[in-house]
Amino acid sequence: MTSIFLTGLQYLGCILIFPGFLFCFFCGLLLTGIDRKLVARMQKRVGPPILQPFYDFFKLLGKETIVPAAASRTTFLLAPLVGLAALVVIQLFIPIYGFSAFSGMADIIVILYLLLIPALAAILGAAASGSPYAGVGLSREMVTIISCELPLVLVLLAVAKVVGNALGTGLCFSMTEIARYQVENGSLITKLSMIPAAVAFAMVIPGETGSHPFDTAEAETEICEGMHAEYSGAPLAVFKLSHAVKILTLTSLFVALFFGGIGTGIIAVDGVIVFALCVIATALFISFVHAVTARLKIEQVFKYYWTAVSGLALVSLVLAWYGL
């Protein structure tokens, strides 16, 4: 009886503290802060303090929340919460070195589909606001999702094949197995066929998180923040937090898939190492790209992902197919 209670408490701790809400909250916002600081430094500016996203978040909590008369109130208010909860749950499934909070509950295909839920929640919230700006924004967001899906699918299939080959099972979808394999045999990035896959995944990160130059869905200068045009106060704060957590989720997924072999076995140290790797990934794939590019048009986004990035992913899949 006591052991069941303790296990329950442990799982609850996982959900609420590490690697659940509290971890996501701090690390996600910290990542965004670092990103903003880095972009500013690359543009020769002083930039906001690293804690700026925390200030933004708490300020938004203190603001009035206005629900427009044309909006569907329940969907409008519920959508941000569902999106955030879904993101935190995905974070629970991503292993940190050898450790995963809930092992054997989901595989990479499931994670691919779970990643749709936060985007879908944002889309539904935008649709429920009734604003035409949000309508344009959600259309662009959906096209961005379609764009990113093909390269992501190819990358994940390649990973499944490579790990499956190495383990002798032919195929391996389980996230836990992939992590364990890397702990025992070194990171996947050391395989030849995984290098294009890693590059392709890295190129997908800014698209999935909606950062420059793929932020067409929230283009504040042309469509008034797009999907979030009517959001204010606490719901907006939750959306901003979701955006931050999404950066954490995608970068830590990247780290777990391609750099999973780096760690010590002590959870606290591994957490720090993974977070450091996430910071490097953010700096390279989000901040640097942000600082040097201008926003693309939506049809250019689509074309870019379905030609250049998918091509890279396909190369990796073909290499994996022939056992390299």
Added chain:
Amino acid sequence: MNFTNMMDYHHFPIYAVMVLFLGAFVTMVCGTRPSKNPNNPAGLRAWIALCATGVSLLLLVLLIKPVMLGGETIAYWMGSRGIAGGYAIGIALEVDALSLFFALLIATAVFVSAIYSIRYMVHDDCVPQYYVLYCLLAGGVLGLVLSGDIFNMFVMVEILTFAAVALTAFRTRVYGALEAAFKYLVVGCMGSSAILTGVILLYAQYHTLNLAQLASLIPGSMNNATKLAFAFLYIGFSTKAFIVPFHPLAADAHGAAPASISVLISGVLTKSGIYGIIRLTWFLFQTMELGAMQFMLVFIGSVSMFVCVTMALAQHDFKRLLAYHSISQIGYVLTAVGLSTALGVSAGLYHAMNHTLFKGLLFLAAGAVLHETGTTDLGKLGGLSKKMPHTTVLFLIGAFSISGVPPFNGFASKWLIYQAAYQRAVETNNIGFLAAAVVALVTSTLTLASFVKVTQSVFFGQLPPEYENVKEVPFGMRLAMGILAVLCVLTGIFPNTVMSVLTEPAARAVASVGEYIMAMGFKATVPTPEVSFAHVGVWTPVNWLLILCIALLALTVAALAGRYDQVSASQGENVETKYQLFYGGEQNVYSQVGGGDLFWGFKHNWRHYFDFMHDLHSGVVNDYALWAVVALALAIMYMMIAL
């Protein structure tokens, strides 16, 4: 014959079929005068139809225990005339797990649609005749899947085709209804004739019409005439399943028919086509070990999947869009069946079941919108979520299910299909199966995009001024949708139960042809193989849902503690500028972003493809008849060369 003897479950299949035909007859006897009740113009006849479908469903549910769990194959000879001189001379019903699986789907869809019809059909003329045709259609499809001989399959195909054509044309006032029915009639009759020709060719050679006996005779002695018969039968059942190249018919027929009939055409008729194809390829000709056959089914399935989802993206009518998605989902089923593994068949059947549930739900939601607003044009609707909240929630459940959003049922089955396809690709080292897996994954996202379009265009966004007085649909219609929505959620959350009770017995039945033949009393040469449903993926929806609920609960508690719900919202009729939408400071006017062209960023890159597709689908029945002939010619050529 005493009562206990009559209640023996071996009689249940024939009862289930007969009660529907009896229902049609009794409804007819009731005459054609409409009843005085404005809420139910069909009066007693509606209740007769409801009872008939309900009894039929009940009888089939009672068969789950012996057939699905007990593994028995019920062979039933009408009038006890069985085998004489080594040849089957009587009319037979043979119910194995596969037949029962499809019969259960059909009976469920028919029953739910009957509940829905009562309130849905109030605005129509000639409603009494509607129920006659309705029962005929239901009986025809059920008879088709339970039948044990191929000529009766043809007879049932005829019954269901004519009932479906008449029901497609039922709303003669609707623009295009007669035209759609005519197209369906022309191509449908070509399909039926093809089936008849195939049956004749087989009978001429083997002197029997019994499925089991044919299955025991054909495989060893394939000659050109049998291959010709196979091609004819395959094309015949393809027209019933509306797979490529017969998909344009589906769009017309679904668009014009009443929603309660669209449910049957999409959820039931297409299933009968798929059932026919499975019976042909796995049982009658036993060709599924051949690479050529696997290639054909997977190729046609993948093409159907992708072509129809892109066609759906280009639609601007709610029901036509759903129609194209039907064929796209049937493409998934065909691909999975074509993989020719136990897991593949099981996943395909699972998806077939899910398709019946969620597509039924979506068509009923479209019907609800049509019932209240009088249109299904995506460009004219918007913002209905404020007027029809329940319909919106039910629609969203259906939309999430079809787009494969976890944890709804579409995800569970699609996920198995991806696994099956990829596993098969790795086992055989065949890039073709890998391509099918990738197409399936991408199609799923395009499906989501398409339903985001519907959600934004119909239920969210802004309410057009002319729909200010729209009300929620009556309870009867919501009840029908609710049943399907609950089933969608349950089959998504408990995939293992569904698989072990329904799809795995059915898939096992597909693999064990020998038992099917022997149950009828014929000699089988095929050994029953060991089947394994092992797959490498992991997905535990219950646990995931539990974690999500805890997370959401924690978040909600935190949000409520922070007074998240204390929002400032407008009071009263005259909306202050504060609560108006931000239009750059302008006065609010009706401005809805939606309709057919929502995803132009995607379509722009594919414009040549869409132009090509647009020119190809001319809408002229002559063209579609020509497609059917060409498809038949190609099928004959392929069968002759490849088998």
Added chain:
Amino acid sequence: MFKKLIEESTAKSPWLFHINSGSCNGCDIELVAVLTPRYDVERLGFKLAGSPRQADIVVVTGPVTKQSLNRVLSAISQVPEPRCIVTMGSCPQSGNVFKGSYSVCAPLSQYVHVDVDIAGCAPKPEAIIDGLAKATEILKEKRGRM
């Protein structure tokens, strides 16, 4: 403590929404100038918001022409509380050289409570930063009173 945290954050994260009410573009260019590397107002947490729903500070430039008056007022009304209204340049305060024209409705303070006036035609970037910093203090005070 939580209230204090929110108050402090409000002062440190003011988001701007910029309305041009018929300005000659001089002030608008100066407002963009304070975002450039030389002045970089983002180090104080300032950010340009795309929609009034997300803004804390509304910056109005231009002499409030008759055409734009209702639009300016409705956009301002859509900013959630606590909000702070800043006029920038001489035009919205007095009408500047357009004063007396049949089509100009300045000063803006006749129609809505203005918190900070940044004078100048156009004001220097240093003056703008100073004015905005004052606005953040008012914002914090307003949040404290909520």
